Amino acid sequence: MKKQFNLERMEGLPPLAVSFLDTLSIKTGTWRYLKPFFQVKTAPCNEGCPAGVDVRGFIALMKQGLFHEAYTLYLEENPLLGVCGRVCYHPCERLCNRKDFDQPVNINGLERFMADFDTPLSGSSLESGKHVAVVGSGPSGLSCSYFLARMGYRVTIFEARSRAGGMLRYGIPRYRLPEKVLDKEIGGILKLGIDFRGNQKLGKDFTLERLKRDGYDAVFLGVGAQLSRQVPLQGSDLPGVLRGVDFLSQVAEAEEVRLKDRVIVIGGGNGAIDAALTAMRCGARDVTVVCVEKREEMPAHEWQVEDALSEGVKLMTSWGPSEIVGDSSQIRGVDLIHCVSAFDDQGFFNPRFDHIKRRIDADQVIMAVGQEPDLSFLGCRSDIEVKGGLITVNAATLQTGIKDVYAGGDVVEQPRGVVHAVGSGKRAAIEIDRYLKQQPGTDFMRGLRIGQTGWISFRRYLGDSSCRESQEVVRFEDLNPSYFQHAAREEKPKFAKEERKGFEELYGNLTPEKALGEARRCLSCGLCDQCGNCVVFCPDIAVSFKEGEYPEASDDYCKGCGICAVECPGGLISMTQEGE
Numbered sequence: 001m002k003k004q005f006n007l008e009r010m011e012g013l014p015p016l017a018v019s020f021l022d023t024l025s026i027k028t029g030t031w032r033y034l035k036p037f038f039q040v041k042t043a044p045c046n047e048g049c050p051a052g053v054d055v056r057g058f059i060a061l062m063k064q065g066l067f068h069e070a071y072t073l074y075l076e077e078n079p080l081l082g083v084c085g086r087v088c089y090h091p092c093e094r095l096c097n098r099k100d101f102d103q104p105v106n107i108n109g110l111e112r113f114m115a116d117f118d119t120p121l122s123g124s125s126l127e128s129g130k131h132v133a134v135v136g137s138g139p140s141g142l143s144c145s146y147f148l149a150r151m152g153y154r155v156t157i158f159e160a161r162s163r164a165g166g167m168l169r170y171g172i173p174r175y176r177l178p179e180k181v182l183d184k185e186i187g188g189i190l191k192l193g194i195d196f197r198g199n200q201k202l203g204k205d206f207t208l209e210r211l212k213r214d215g216y217d218a219v220f221l222g223v224g225a226q227l228s229r230q231v232p233l234q235g236s237d238l239p240g241v242l243r244g245v246d247f248l249s250q251v252a253e254a255e256e257v258r259l260k261d262r263v264i265v266i267g268g269g270n271g272a273i274d275a276a277l278t279a280m281r282c283g284a285r286d287v288t289v290v291c292v293e294k295r296e297e298m299p300a301h302e303w304q305v306e307d308a309l310s311e312g313v314k315l316m317t318s319w320g321p322s323e324i325v326g327d328s329s330q331i332r333g334v335d336l337i338h339c340v341s342a343f344d345d346q347g348f349f350n351p352r353f354d355h356i357k358r359r360i361d362a363d364q365v366i367m368a369v370g371q372e373p374d375l376s377f378l379g380c381r382s383d384i385e386v387k388g389g390l391i392t393v394n395a396a397t398l399q400t401g402i403k404d405v406y407a408g409g410d411v412v413e414q415p416r417g418v419v420h421a422v423g424s425g426k427r428a429a430i431e432i433d434r435y436l437k438q439q440p441g442t443d444f445m446r447g448l449r450i451g452q453t454g455w456i457s458f459r460r461y462l463g464d465s466s467c468r469e470s471q472e473v474v475r476f477e478d479l480n481p482s483y484f485q486h487a488a489r490e491e492k493p494k495f496a497k498e499e500r501k502g503f504e505e506l507y508g509n510l511t512p513e514k515a516l517g518e519a520r521r522c523l524s525c526g527l528c529d530q531c532g533n534c535v536v537f538c539p540d541i542a543v544s545f546k547e548g549e550y551p552e553a554s555d556d557y558c559k560g561c562g563i564c565a566v567e568c569p570g571g572l573i574s575m576t577q578e579g580e
Contacts, residue, residue, distance in 0.1 A: 054076070082116065128436075136157075141224075244267065264360065337357050448461055479525065528550050
């Protein structure tokens with residue numbers, strides 16, 4: 001029997017809509033012209049990593065205390081976790097949305113913690129029957145070898161020096177990258193069944209033609225940039241003038257290097273800062289870095305400059321050398337000229353000087369104005385083009401003029417950095433795989449891209465079904481910061497100068513408790529953490545978690561008000577027009 005309404009009690013009230021049906025019968029979804037779209041989106045840190053690491057993913061695992069699982073996920077895209085945790089300039093942090101709330105997540109510190117917490121993975125048992133030669137064992141060569149081996153290829157690394165690592169071993173000082181860290185990660189890579197052959201220099205001990213005759217199906221050139229760049233400077237050939245890369249290499253090889261008291265380092269990059277701090281550890285009492293750039297224009301990373309200043313290195317910016325003064329027995333000083341601007345209106349390096357000059361006293365000079373590859377192995381051959389001192393490759397495939405020869409890392413035109421070299425080696429491995437499987441075409445790379453402008457994902461190339469995020473990138477304005485709490489960033493501890501000896505590390509590691517706390521500062525941009533806001537705030541009770549880990553909106557009852565999208569902390573809900 002239907003309930004009878006007492007109409008007398010409603011007298012004097014404004015007109016009301018009255019229904020004799022229950023709410024489930026009123027399908028408000030028929031009013032909708034917008035609808036919510038729930039999807040995992042790309043976090044800006046992921047898009048910004050040149051190695052294609054799932055930054056958000058490994059931090060999400062760390063939040064749960066699953067450190068080993070986080071380590072394993074990281075190695076899916078980058079085998080040099082401990083290296084990058086120490087020397088990467090962490091572009092991911094510059095894009096972290098949390099920087100617009102308080103401070104970016106210390107991603108670099110979390111990488112370093114994971115690397116020291118865990119051990120490399122075991123080897124692969126795949127076998128394709130194909131054999132690839134990798135020339136050079138720096139970060140690009142190691143990366144290419146790692147991903148090729150994971151796809152089942154036999155890989156042989158040819159290295160001009162006796163030990164693997166390239167500039168990681170012979171160019172980066174031990175106070176930044178301890179040898180035990182490098183050995184651990186190289187050992188993990190070689191355990192995949194990779195054959196390493198040291199003291200094998202291309203052009204001297206073997207040739208590209210020899211590799212072809214020996215049955216290699218493809219070659220990757222990752223020879224790096226291991227020569228000090230030369231500059232035409234009067235007095236640069238005097239005894240007592242050292243080349244930056246050569247100096248760092250001698251120290252790395254444990255040669256006895258004793259410097260004089262007053263050292264001038266010429267250059268403004270990371271190599272110059274490394275040379276300055278290394279000089280202090282080799283006996284120099286007074287070290288000055290001279291560069292044409294202003295302080296804010298220096299290519300050296302800011303924290304490295306701060307490290308140098310904290311140890312007493314002096315800095316003279318906006319000055320360039322005009323002459324090294326001395327004779328065959330002794331350097332007496334360096335004549336400098338004032339630099340008005342280091343870059344032209346288009347942003348190209350093109351120093352301009354005025355007439356202001358000065359001389360600074362010195363006993364020794366280190367020229368550290370950059371690095372360049374040794375391409376003498378090419379001889380006069382024309383099938384591999386060289387432009388600007390770098391090997392020219394197909395921008396889409398990294399192929400050289402020889403179809404089965406690829407190149408990457410610092411020997412080609414790309415940003416110079418360890419993490420970029422890792423990404424380059426991975427990309428070359430994928431291209432070599434496609435070439436050997438006779439899979440032409442370059443459009444497939446778009447589907448591997450992380451975000452709109454990011455590098456590529458190896459997991460996507462392998463068809464990993466867990467890689468579900470769209471290429472839409474979540475920005476801070478897409479988030480709802482009302483649900484965030486301010487929390488101080490955890491920094492790596494820095495050891496005081498008096499606590500260190502020689503080339504001991506400058507920085508320590510986060511404790512497990514601090515690493516966990518820092519991981520929990522991550523906003524999980526674009527990822528559903530099942531907070532339930534979309535369910536709670538929906539006025540039509542149209543959103544629910546039915547099956548799986550992500551919510552759904554009922555087409556029958558959702559009227560497209562957009563409240564769920566507004567209240568989503570992670571910004572993974574978009575309002576799209578009905579019918580799209």
